[in-house]
Structure formats: structure tokens, C-alpha cells
Amino acid sequence: MEQPLVDFLWGECNAGLRRCLGWKKPADARAAVEAVRVRHFVEWFCGTGNLCTACSQLGLRVGWFDLNFDSKGMSLLTDEGMARSIMLALSLMIGATAWFGVPCSTFVFMSRGHTVRSRKQPLGNTRRRDVRLANRGSCSWCGSWQCARSIGSWSSL
Secondary structure (H helix, E strand, O other), rough: OOOHHHHHHHHOOOOOHHHHHHHOOHHHHHHHOOOOOEEEEEEOOOOOOOOHHHHHHHOOOEEOOOOOOOOOOOOOOOOOHHHHOOOHHEEEEEEEEEEEEOOOOOHHHHHHHOOOOOOOOOOOOOOOOOHHHHHHHHHHHHHHHHHHHHHHOOOOO
């Protein structure tokens, strides 16, 4: 289970993201994957963090990720934010819950008029900056989900 995740992480991380993670070689990614996992529940795009608060009150160790808490450090559009998201995913215990809310973006149905997203053109009108940023954020979101799923956590989308 761990080697495919190490390969995925090392292959998908650009130089800036590796710098934020402190990874200089594949062995650093392996060490992160093999590190002790401490969280029972992590919530991505949690808004006000009601689920995290409830889980914490039950004595569970939690983590959260949302722009409401840190607009740069918790943005999937920055290397710093993506690094934080990856480390949150890697901190989940086997059998923990990874809760992924829907990030605010142009992927909602109400935006189809200007995004021109469709089954045949899922990336939409990539000439628009907001559409390109949503596409990039969605790819990062999928990377975080892949990390959480690969370590054996339960995921809710």
C-alpha cells in the first residue's frame, strides 16, 4: 500500500510543493507516509467546522482545512495550502474519516452558463480565469482525497 502512495506523492508534487513539504528526495515522501498517524477525523472545506467541533467534543483528534481559517495556507491553489492538505491526509489513522465538503467553485450547476461545462467538455471554457482556477483546485482536491483513501481512511464526499 505505501509504495504506490509514495510514488504518487513524489510524482505529483512540483518543486515548490516539495519545498513546502521539506522533501528533497523520495525517501522524504516515504518517511511522511510511514509517520505515526494521529487523527480520527479531518474535514476539508468545513466552513465553520461544526463537524470537527462535534468530533472534538467526543474526544476525537481532528483536523480541518478551509479558506475561512487561513486564506493562503489553506488554499489548494497555493503550494503551501496543498502541502498542508497532503499532511492532513497523511495524519489520518487507518479507519479514520476524511470528510470532503464541496469546495466553492465554478463546478456548481448554476455556473454552467458561463463555464460551458458539459459531459463532453468537463473542463469548460478554459479561457476564463475562474474556470482554470476551479479546474486546478479540483485536481488538488482529488490529490488530497487520493492520499486519504490510500492510507485506509473512510471518505465521505
